[in-house]
Amino acid sequence: MSVLVVGSIALDTIETPFGSVHDALGGSATYIATAASYFVNPIRIVGVVGGDFPLRGLEFLEQRKIDLDGLEVIENGKTFRWTGKYHYDLNIRDTLRTELNVFEKFDPKIPERYRKSTCVCLGNIDPVLQKRVLDQIDNPRLVICDTMNYWIEGKNRELRETLKHINVLIVNDSEARLLSSEPNLIKAARVIRSMGPSIVIIKKGEHGALLLTEEMVFSAPAYPMENIFDPTGAGDSFAGGFAGWLVRTGDVSEENLKRAVIYGSTLASFCVEKFSVEGLSDLTYLQIQDRFREFREFSRFDEEVNTRTIPHTV
Amino acid sequence: MSVLVVGSIALDTIETPFGSVHDALGGSATYIATAASYFVNPIRIVGVVGGDFPLRGLEFLEQRKIDLDGLEVIENGKTFRWTGKYHYDLNIRDTLRTELNVFEKFDPKIPERYRKSTCVCLGNIDPVLQKRVLDQIDNPRLVICDTMNYWIEGKNRELRETLKHINVLIVNDSEARLLSSEPNLIKAARVIRSMGPSIVIIKKGEHGALLLTEEMVFSAPAYPMENIFDPTGAGDSFAGGFAGWLVRTGDVSEENLKRAVIYGSTLASFCVEKFSVEGLSDLTYLQIQDRFREFREFSRFDEEVNTRTIPHTV
Numbered sequence: 001m002s003v004l005v006v007g008s009i010a011l012d013t014i015e016t017p018f019g020s021v022h023d024a025l026g027g028s029a030t031y032i033a034t035a036a037s038y039f040v041n042p043i044r045i046v047g048v049v050g051g052d053f054p055l056r057g058l059e060f061l062e063q064r065k066i067d068l069d070g071l072e073v074i075e076n077g078k079t080f081r082w083t084g085k086y087h088y089d090l091n092i093r094d095t096l097r098t099e100l101n102v103f104e105k106f107d108p109k110i111p112e113r114y115r116k117s118t119c120v121c122l123g124n125i126d127p128v129l130q131k132r133v134l135d136q137i138d139n140p141r142l143v144i145c146d147t148m149n150y151w152i153e154g155k156n157r158e159l160r161e162t163l164k165h166i167n168v169l170i171v172n173d174s175e176a177r178l179l180s181s182e183p184n185l186i187k188a189a190r191v192i193r194s195m196g197p198s199i200v201i202i203k204k205g206e207h208g209a210l211l212l213t214e215e216m217v218f219s220a221p222a223y224p225m226e227n228i229f230d231p232t233g234a235g236d237s238f239a240g241g242f243a244g245w246l247v248r249t250g251d252v253s254e255e256n257l258k259r260a261v262i263y264g265s266t267l268a269s270f271c272v273e274k275f276s277v278e279g280l281s282d283l284t285y286l287q288i289q290d291r292f293r294e295f296r297e298f299s300r301f302d303e304e305v306n307t308r309t310i311p312h313t314v
Numbered sequence: 315m316s317v318l319v320v321g322s323i324a325l326d327t328i329e330t331p332f333g334s335v336h337d338a339l340g341g342s343a344t345y346i347a348t349a350a351s352y353f354v355n356p357i358r359i360v361g362v363v364g365g366d367f368p369l370r371g372l373e374f375l376e377q378r379k380i381d382l383d384g385l386e387v388i389e390n391g392k393t394f395r396w397t398g399k400y401h402y403d404l405n406i407r408d409t410l411r412t413e414l415n416v417f418e419k420f421d422p423k424i425p426e427r428y429r430k431s432t433c434v435c436l437g438n439i440d441p442v443l444q445k446r447v448l449d450q451i452d453n454p455r456l457v458i459c460d461t462m463n464y465w466i467e468g469k470n471r472e473l474r475e476t477l478k479h480i481n482v483l484i485v486n487d488s489e490a491r492l493l494s495s496e497p498n499l500i501k502a503a504r505v506i507r508s509m510g511p512s513i514v515i516i517k518k519g520e521h522g523a524l525l526l527t528e529e530m531v532f533s534a535p536a537y538p539m540e541n542i543f544d545p546t547g548a549g550d551s552f553a554g555g556f557a558g559w560l561v562r563t564g565d566v567s568e569e570n571l572k573r574a575v576i577y578g579s580t581l582a583s584f585c586v587e588k589f590s591v592e593g594l595s596d597l598t599y600l601q602i603q604d605r606f607r608e609f610r611e612f613s614r615f616d617e618e619v620n621t622r623t624i625p626h627t628v
Binding site for chain 1 (some may be wrong): 332402403404406448491498499500501518521522524527530531532533534535536538539540541563569570572573575576584585607610612613615616617
């Protein structure tokens, strides 16, 4: 199995109550590919940067064994930049500035040797571009897609068309409600599944995630984080960890989809512990496995077998 | 072990997108006692109603084997009434009218034979009254307490005093944040624990609940409800199921606290399926046990043991 990631590659300037960074490596493709690279490699990336993209950015991606042949560098252009500020309550963020730069005219061209990729991860970009990517791939076996309110509202028809070709849609709770016009998340997922994706994942930030298929609802807990430094990239790290685990194991059974959600949550939890991609820069197998087990530990409960305690007064 | 419940007994008029009820049985003590009655009985209740309190209300409570000797009836007064409206998104509710009536001067008098109750459940009432209840009990072994933003803001000093005598505080996420001045829920629970309660439960509505002790964080899933008819009383049913299970088993080990949270969630999930207390009127042992197991089923995941799938590329 081979993984192709298409999305933004950005330089982020981020302010949080705990510090700030300037022109740090960011973007959906960056986080997805980095998180997935802990499970399979090389990961193929298609994106665009300007001539100002720093060498350290390229070195970071290469160190994670990410295949950069699909990275377009527009020498006389500037890299996409995002400036945001998180408040003391890290659930609230303000976008202070978005400079699309070379990303404005991004038209993903999939290199010939990427066209047989078996898994395609579509970061949160224009659904028209997402569809154009898929048109260039020969029979992908697994297509994972992210989107956002901006496209749900602004390009609904185009998004609906793209969704017909998606296997797994990963959205957050407000996006699921907006896309489905249904406040109940279980019903919302059913509506979204009727649009195409057979698997819907609803991320709920500090509240964990829901995985919904035709047969199953799985409620994944969130890691009880006390020290979130920078929430940027958490959702993309989730998608990358999820995709990476599925591709690594080649197993899309329900039990393994659940594990993939926990591995996605695991990578997201590491991501938010440091600024930018720092939290994903240097993980070990043991750290990932230990955190996976922690997720089990704090969500596990057993039924008591001692019959003394069975309620007999009912 | 014997359980004393003190709180409001009300007649609720509720409108939801799915229908409406007028003067239906409600109030925190009603829901707590009813839910707890599935695990232990009799449950002792202390509250106040007016001469207009309907016979069917008394019959309902008696049928659940709730001991009504502590129920004060003020013949020439009117019962506390609450009128509320839920929107299509059931997370949003408007209080249309609150008529305190006899509840305005409620001053809980604990009957002599209730004073050795081992477990006291304090519904969401003025923290001054909560403290006055505790002053009348000889060495309760387990004190469980609910509160709300109104008291956190309006009677903060009095609430802090009451909290010193509480073992388990059950609040929702916004209340936890307000009480602790801390947006991170894990940190918020630690702040609240420093105020007195050694166990903090944070209810998160459709996102489940957190149970936090000195040693443990437990993340309980929410039941994936598709058809919520009336969310009124969900939090009180949770408290009642939680208390009932703990008292029934006489076991406050961490493993059993987790089970109690799931039994609380189970009773809450039944509560919201029908209007008023209807959802709690006629449950069977098998229904409760089956739903407990469903909670396990949709939150359970396993680690794969097949070493083929252990990520070796990290």
